Amino acid sequence: MNTIDWKNLPFNYFKTDYNVRCYWRNGKWGELEVSSSEYIVMHMAATTLHYGQEAFEGLKAYTGKDGKVRLFRVEENARRMNNTARYILMPEVPEELFIEAIIKAVKLNAKYIPPYGTGATLYIRPLLIGVGPEVGVRPSKEYLFMVFVTPVGAYFKEGFKPVNMMICREYDRAAPLGTGHVKVGGNYAASLLSMELAHEKGFAAAIYLDPKEKKYIDESGPANFFGIKNNTYITPASRSILPSITNKSLMELAQDLGMKVERRPVPLEELEEFEETGACGTAAVISPIKSIVDPDNQKIYVYCKDDKPGPVCTRLYEQLTAIQFGEIPDRFGWTRVIDL
Ligand SMILES: *Cc1c(COP(=O)(O)O)cnc(C)c1O
Numbered sequence: 001m002n003t004i005d006w007k008n009l010p011f012n013y014f015k016t017d018y019n020v021r022c023y024w025r026n027g028k029w030g031e032l033e034v035s036s037s038e039y040i041v042m043h044m045a046a047t048t049l050h051y052g053q054e055a056f057e058g059l060k061a062y063t064g065k066d067g068k069v070r071l072f073r074v075e076e077n078a079r080r081m082n083n084t085a086r087y088i089l090m091p092e093v094p095e096e097l098f099i100e101a102i103i104k105a106v107k108l109n110a111k112y113i114p115p116y117g118t119g120a121t122l123y124i125r126p127l128l129i130g131v132g133p134e135v136g137v138r139p140s141k142e143y144l145f146m147v148f149v150t151p152v153g154a155y156f157k158e159g160f161k162p163v164n165m166m167i168c169r170e171y172d173r174a175a176p177l178g179t180g181h182v183k184v185g186g187n188y189a190a191s192l193l194s195m196e197l198a199h200e201k202g203f204a205a206a207i208y209l210d211p212k213e214k215k216y217i218d219e220s221g222p223a224n225f226f227g228i229k230n231n232t233y234i235t236p237a238s239r240s241i242l243p244s245i246t247n248k249s250l251m252e253l254a255q256d257l258g259m260k261v262e263r264r265p266v267p268l269e270e271l272e273e274f275e276e277t278g279a280c281g282t283a284a285v286i287s288p289i290k291s292i293v294d295p296d297n298q299k300i301y302v303y304c305k306d307d308k309p310g311p312v313c314t315r316l317y318e319q320l321t322a323i324q325f326g327e328i329p330d331r332f333g334w335t336r337v338i339d340l
Pocket of ligand 1: 223242243246247
């Protein structure tokens, strides 16, 4: 295990030893099982494969400065997965089962938890899928809830760095009253093409507009959007945005740091007025945005001079990561220490 180069780990799948699984059959959850297989055996007519009955979550375990391993707001992930489950007619996973499965998966793979100071973390991926066979469109009668973990490298290898993004008008990731607000794989399938086109043009991500009117900012693929102006943290409210736990935490932090917080529709024209903008999510915490290009209007909004993140993004990023890595007291009660 001394052979893992923690500092150069990519954000990618890296094999660990065990995962945990639990099946829902005959209307109830069974026992948590430990598996050493990376594969799932399921019926070829499973509803997850044909009709997208799939919910997932993403969170991390962090080794702190004190050597303790912490989870960040895991109850929020439990609630969000159940919100997704209800929306696509899957059984809810009891919060205690959800958390127990995560702690078990982390403990069983303790040797893969990256050490403090490397920037690397243990990424945790819970998923809930319909595994029973159905040919007609209807919910499955059987489900699998599972959790696997994989060590991932620091998102910003050369430090916290601003990126360029583009407004995407040609495609939407979600419909106005569709599944944008829940964490289903289908939203990602819908975003792959526009993400690839953005990458081909040299942008780190595409920013989607509200799918109904195309007047407001929604979010950027896998991360929520926020803008800063006049000591105010402003983030879009929209039916088609996935409620990010990182964004929720940044709103609370901003308020705690004496800023105002607004969650409301953000018209495209407001991009002109922001002093800083960023995208936020578990993977990067904050991706400060250097510029946003709107190709159809031949407009470019620039936020960073000389490639440096703005002071507010920097402060929020430092505070949140300091709590996650146990470098400062957790004044919000967001973290949970795992006894290994
Ligand atoms: C998971 C996700 C996010 C980020 O949520 P966090 O809880 O902060 O990791 C943002 N947008 C979408 C579409 C997502 O699926």
